[in-house]
Each structure stands twice: as C-alpha cells, then as structure tokens.
Amino acid sequence: MTAAALSAAQAGLLSCETCGLLARPITRTEPGHCPRCGAVLEWRRHHSIQFTWALVIAAAICYIPANVLPVLVTNAFGKPDPDTIISGVIFLYTSGSWPLALIVLIASVMVPLGKLAALAYLLISVQRGSATSNKERTRLYRLVELIGRWSMLDVFVDTFTVALVQLQPLMWVDPGPGVLFFAAVVVLTMIAAETFDPRLIWDAGAAPGESR
Numbered sequence: 001m002t003a004a005a006l007s008a009a010q011a012g013l014l015s016c017e018t019c020g021l022l023a024r025p026i027t028r029t030e031p032g033h034c035p036r037c038g039a040v041l042e043w044r045r046h047h048s049i050q051f052t053w054a055l056v057i058a059a060a061i062c063y064i065p066a067n068v069l070p071v072l073v074t075n076a077f078g079k080p081d082p083d084t085i086i087s088g089v090i091f092l093y094t095s096g097s098w099p100l101a102l103i104v105l106i107a108s109v110m111v112p113l114g115k116l117a118a119l120a121y122l123l124i125s126v127q128r129g130s131a132t133s134n135k136e137r138t139r140l141y142r143l144v145e146l147i148g149r150w151s152m153l154d155v156f157v158d159t160f161t162v163a164l165v166q167l168q169p170l171m172w173v174d175p176g177p178g179v180l181f182f183a184a185v186v187v188l189t190m191i192a193a194e195t196f197d198p199r200l201i202w203d204a205g206a207a208p209g210e211s212r
Contacts, residue, residue: 014041015199048197049123055192056119062184063112070176082176085109108182111147115189118144119196126200134201141198148190 014025016034023041025031031041070082083091085108092101118140125137
C-alpha cells in the first residue's frame with residue numbers, strides 16, 4: 001500500500017472531532033485526550049449507526065403530521081382559518097409571491113425530506129460496507145450538517161407572525177400543532193447528523209482488521 005492510500009487509522013493516528021487535529025492515541029483501548037483542545041479522543045462514536053437510525057425514523061414519523069397539521073391558525077372575527085405548509089405555499093403562489101412560495105417550499109418541504117433521504121442513504125451504504133464514492137458521500141454528509149441550522153424557516157415565520165398580528169378581538173394569529181412536529185423534524189435531523197460518524201464511510205475501504 002502506498003503512503004497516499006494509507007488511512008489515518010491504518011497509520012495508528014486518530015482525528016479529534018472537536019478541532020480536527022490528527023493525534024497519536026496513548027493506547028488502542030484508551031486513546032486519551034487531544035493534545036491541542038483537550039477533547040476526549042474516540043476511534044469511532046459508540047453505537048453511532050443505531051442512534052442515527054433511531055433519530056431518522058423518529059424524524060420521518062414527525063414529518064407526516066408536520067405537513068398535514070396546520071402550522072398557523074388565523075382568527076378573523078372569531079372564525080379560525082388554519083393553514084398547513086402546503087396551503088401556505090399555494091396561497092403565496094396564487095397571490096403572486098412565487099419567489100417566497102418557492103423559498104418556503106424548498107426550505108420547509110424539500111430540505112427536511114432531502115436530509116432524511118441523505119441520512120438514510122449514508123446509513124444504508126455504511127451498513128452494506130460500500131467502498132465506492134467515499135468523497136461524494138462525505139461531501140453529502142457535510143452538506144446535511146451545514147444546512148441543518150437553516151431549516152427553521154416555518155418556525156421563524158410563525159413566531160414573527162404570531163407576535164405581530166395580535167389585533168384582538170378583531171384578528172389574531174396562533175401557532176398550529178404542525179409547528180411542534182416541524183420543529184421536532186428539524187431538531188431530530190440535526191442531532192442525527194451529529195450522532196452519525198462520517199469516519200465510518202471510509203472504514204469499508206480499510207484493510208481487514210484496521211477499522212475500529
């Protein structure tokens with residue numbers, strides 16, 4: 001094996017998940033702490049696949065009521081008018097605000113679904129021991145990790161709307177139950193991305209006995 005193909009694990013090195021420093025562990029069983037930031041070193045996160053699968057499944061379950069239940073309830077003269085995410089997108093589109101409708105559709109419907117699909121793909125490929133497209137899968141994981149924090153658009157919009165539109169008793173706005181499920185989807189997928197260990201992507205290509 002050439003030096004270029006030698007992995008860190010095969011060289012007896014371990015990367016710190018906090019600062020990224022490539023360090024030499026004290027022993028195989030007790031890697032110790034990072035010499036730069038002091039974080040605990042781990043060969044691999046314990047039960048990473050099991051925890052990530054549990055969070056992805058929970059997020060997928062919450063995704064259904066997040067899109068079916070109303071996220072906003074407008075009360076005008078005592079008459080409630082609930083709106084789901086999709087109905088809000090349709091209203092924005094028909095009223096001429098198609099750029100805003102497109103943003104809401106992408107951020108609130110397509111991005112959470114894409115994150116779930118991406119995490120499921122990464123988990124399945126790792127469990128099957130796939131040794132191909134490692135760089136692409138790593139980039140996909142980094143993308144999921146990056147966009148996770150920008151998926152709260154609906155929650156932010158609902159919060160501002162509820163705070164601004166309070167003209168009781170003529171008109172007021174209340175958050176719907178779908179907001180809680182939508183927030184749960186975002187939080188669960190963010191935690192799932194954190195519990196997944198991207199180093200598992202490269203283990204399939206390691207020599208027998210080298211992956212940990």
